[in-house]
Amino acid sequence: MGKIYLIDVTNRDGVQTAKLGLSKLEKTLINIYLNEMGVFQSELGFPTTRHETLYLQANLELAEMGVLQPIRLQGWIRAIVSDVEATFKLVPGIKHLNLSISTSDQMIQGKFQGKKTRDDIINGMTQAADAARALGAETIGVNAEDASRTGLEFLIKFGLAAKEHGADRFRYCDTLGYDNPFTIYETTKALAENVGMPIEIHCHGDLGMAEANSIAGAKGIIDGGQDVYINTTINGIGERAGNADLVAVILAATKSKGFAEKYQLGASINLSKASKIAEFASYAFGVPIPINQPGVGANAFAHASGIHADGVLKDPENYELYDFKELGRGKPKFVETGREIIAGQYSGISGFRHLMGKMEVSFSSREEANEILELVRYANVESQKPLVEDELLFIAKYPKIAKKLLTLAPLE
Ligand SMILES: [Zn+2]
Numbered sequence: 001m002g003k004i005y006l007i008d009v010t011n012r013d014g015v016q017t018a019k020l021g022l023s024k025l026e027k028t029l030i031n032i033y034l035n036e037m038g039v040f041q042s043e044l045g046f047p048t049t050r051h052e053t054l055y056l057q058a059n060l061e062l063a064e065m066g067v068l069q070p071i072r073l074q075g076w077i078r079a080i081v082s083d084v085e086a087t088f089k090l091v092p093g094i095k096h097l098n099l100s101i102s103t104s105d106q107m108i109q110g111k112f113q114g115k116k117t118r119d120d121i122i123n124g125m126t127q128a129a130d131a132a133r134a135l136g137a138e139t140i141g142v143n144a145e146d147a148s149r150t151g152l153e154f155l156i157k158f159g160l161a162a163k164e165h166g167a168d169r170f171r172y173c174d175t176l177g178y179d180n181p182f183t184i185y186e187t188t189k190a191l192a193e194n195v196g197m198p199i200e201i202h203c204h205g206d207l208g209m210a211e212a213n214s215i216a217g218a219k220g221i222i223d224g225g226q227d228v229y230i231n232t233t234i235n236g237i238g239e240r241a242g243n244a245d246l247v248a249v250i251l252a253a254t255k256s257k258g259f260a261e262k263y264q265l266g267a268s269i270n271l272s273k274a275s276k277i278a279e280f281a282s283y284a285f286g287v288p289i290p291i292n293q294p295g296v297g298a299n300a301f302a303h304a305s306g307i308h309a310d311g312v313l314k315d316p317e318n319y320e321l322y323d324f325k326e327l328g329r330g331k332p333k334f335v336e337t338g339r340e341i342i343a344g345q346y347s348g349i350s351g352f353r354h355l356m357g358k359m360e361v362s363f364s365s366r367e368e369a370n371e372i373l374e375l376v377r378y379a380n381v382e383s384q385k386p387l388v389e390d391e392l393l394f395i396a397k398y399p400k401i402a403k404k405l406l407t408l409a410p411l412e
Contacts, residue, residue, distance in 0.1 A: 002192075002222040003266030004253055005040040005229045007200060008246055010281065012043040012076045013231075013238040020237065023383040024055040024405040025391055026284040030234065031059055032394075033280060035071035037273040039246070040229070040266070047075040047087035047094055051408060058404040060093040067398075072096050072139070079128040079142065088135040095136070098171060099128045100143035103150040103158055118154060122161045129165040141200060141229075143171035148179045152190055159195035169198045169229060174213060177206030177241060181216030188217045192224025200229040203244045205236060210244040215252050215259065222263050234281035235289060235296075247274045247327070248294040255322055272328040283388065295327050343387060345380040349373055359389060361396050372396050378406040 011027045014020070022030070027045065034042050044059055045052045056075065062068040074096035077083040087094060101121055102111055108121060116124075125142055132140050142162040147155055159170045172188055179187070184201070192199055201217035203210040214230045221228035230253075236245035250269055254260050278296040282289045291299045301324045303309045311318035324330050341351045352373045353363070363369035375395045379387055379402070387395075395402040 001262075001264075002198075002225065002227040003264055004218050004222070005227065005266045006246070006249070006269070007041040007043060007074070007229045007231050008034050008039050008233065009043040009076075009202070009231050009243065010034075010233040010237065010246075011045050013243055014233045014281075014285070015045075017237060017239055017242075020285050020287065022284050023379070024052075024058075024408075025379050025387075025394070025402065026280075026383060027055060028059055028062070028401075028405055029280060029388075029390055029394065030277070030284070031062075031068055031071065031073065032390075033273060033277040035068050036270065037277060038267055038269045039071060041072040041074050041096070043076050043098065043231075044073045045075060046077070047091045047097075048077055048083050050090070050410065053090045054404045054407050056091045057093065058401045060091070061401060061404075062398070064093075074098060074139070074141070076100065076143075079125040081124075081127050081131045084128050084131040084135060087132075092136075095138040096141075097132050097137050097139075098141035098143050099125065099132065100145055100171075100173075101125050101128075102146050103144040103154060104146035105151075106149055107146045122158055125158070126161050126165040129162060129167050133166050139168045140166065141169040141171050142167040143173055143200075143202070145173050146175045147172045148174040148184070148187070149176070152187060155187075155191060156194045159191060159197065163195060163197045167197070169200050170195060171200035171202055171229075171231070172217070173202040174204060175202070177204035177210060177213075179203070179213050179217075180207070180209055181212045184213045184217040185220040188220035188228075189224040192221045192226040196226070198227040198229065200231060202231040204239065205241040205243065208241075210236065210242065211248045211252055214244040214249050215256065218253070219259075219263055227266065235278055235285075235287065235293065237281065237285055237287060245294070247271075247278060247296055250274070251295055251322065271326050275328040280388065280390075283385075284383075286385075295322075296329075300324070301329070343373075343376045343380065343392065345377045347373060347377060347380075352376065356392065356396065359393060361393065372399060375399055375402045375406060382406060382408070 015022050031042050076098050079099035079101040199221045203213040218228045232246035232249050233243040234246050236242040291297050303312050308319050341355050
C-alpha cells in the first residue's frame with residue numbers, strides 16, 4: 001500500500017502570490033516549524049532567483065547543522081538546462097529539485113506561441129532532468145504544469161519519459177483548480193498505474209475544492225499502487241484563490257469518514273504545532289486567519305446557539321470532530337497590556353537587553369549584545385514589523401546564519 005507524504009510549498013507558491021511576501025528570516029522560521037511538525041519536504045524557494053541565493057545557502061547550512069532535519073529542502077526551477085546549471089552554480093549544496101514545464105495544449109500554444117511542440121516539451125524536460133542528475137541532484141521531481149487540462153495520453157508519455165530519465169516523482173499540477181474529486185481520482189489513478197512512479201498532487205482552490213481534490217487524488221494514486229506527495233501551503237496561501245491548506249489536508253486525511261483506515265500518512269505529523277504555524281504565517285504574510293478556517297480559525301471550536309452549546313458541554317463529540325488541544329490550542333497566551341519595549345530598526349542596547357532578558361537570553365559581553373542587536377535591526381528593516389519571540393531567539397542562537405539571511409546586496 002502506498003502512503004501519503006506532505007510537501008509544503010508555502011515558501012514557493014505562497015510567496016509568489018500577488019500582494020504577499022515573506023522576509024528571508026520568516027521563510028526560514030517556516031522551514032523550522034514545518035520540520036517540527038514532521039512535514040516531509042519544504043519547497044523552500046527559487047534557486048535561480050538572485051535574492052534567494054544566500055537564504056537558500058543558509059537554510060542548507062541549517063540542514064547540515066541538524067537544525068533543519070529530517071525535513072528535505074527542495075528548490076523549484078523551470079525544466080530548462082540553463083536553469084539547472086544556474087542552480088548548481090548559485091546553490092551548489094542543493095540536493096532536491098523540482099523541474100517545472102507546462103504540458104497542456106492551452107499553455108504550449110498560449111505561452112510558447114507555436115515555438116514549442118509536445119515533443120519539445122518532453123525533450124526539454126528530459127534534458128533538464130539529465131543535467132540535474134549529472135550536477136548532483138539526489139532527488140528530482142518533474143512537474144507537469146496545467147496537468148488537469150492536459151490529455152491523459154500525453155501525461156503518461158511525459159511521466160514515462162521522466163521516469164526513464166531517472167526522475168523520482170511526477171507532479172500532477174491542477175494549476176487552475178479545474179479538477180473535481182471525481183476527475184482527479186480517475187486521472188491520478190490512471191497515471192499511477194501507467195507511469196508506475198510516486199506522484200505529487202498540487203491543487204488550487206479556484207473552484208473551492210483544493211483540499212477535497214488533494215484527498216481524492218491521494219486515494220487515486222494509492223489505489224493505483226503508488227506513494228502520493230500532497231502539496232500544501234500554510235493557511236492555503238497561494239496563487240489567486242490559494243492552494244490546499246496544510247492543516248485542513250492533515251485533518252481531512254486523518255479524520256474524515258473512513259479514509260485513514262486505508263490511506264495513511266507515511267510519517268507521523270505533530271498536529272499540536274498547527275495553531276502556532278498558522279498564526280505565524282498569518283502574522284508574517286499580514287493575512288488574518290479566516291474566522292471559520294478548519295482547525296485554526298477563531299470559530300473552529302466556538303459554540304453559541306443553545307442546542308449546540310448544551311450538546312458540546314454534555315459531550316464535545318456531539319458537535320466537534322476533534323479536540324482543540326490536538327491542534328495546540330487552549331494554552332494561555334501572554335499579551336502585554338501595559339508598557340511595551342519592542343525591538344526595531346532604531347532600537348538601542350538598553351531596551352534590547354531588557355527585552356532579551358525577559359526571554360531569559362543573556363549575553364556574554366556588551367559586544368555580543370551589540371552584534372545581535374545590529375542583526376535584529378536589519379531583520380526589522382526587512383520585515384517592517386516587530387519580530388516575534390522565535391525570530392529574536394533564532395538570531396541570538398544563530399547569528400552567522402542570520403547575517404547571511406539578512407544580506408540582501410544585489411549579487412554581481
Ligand atoms: Zn501552484
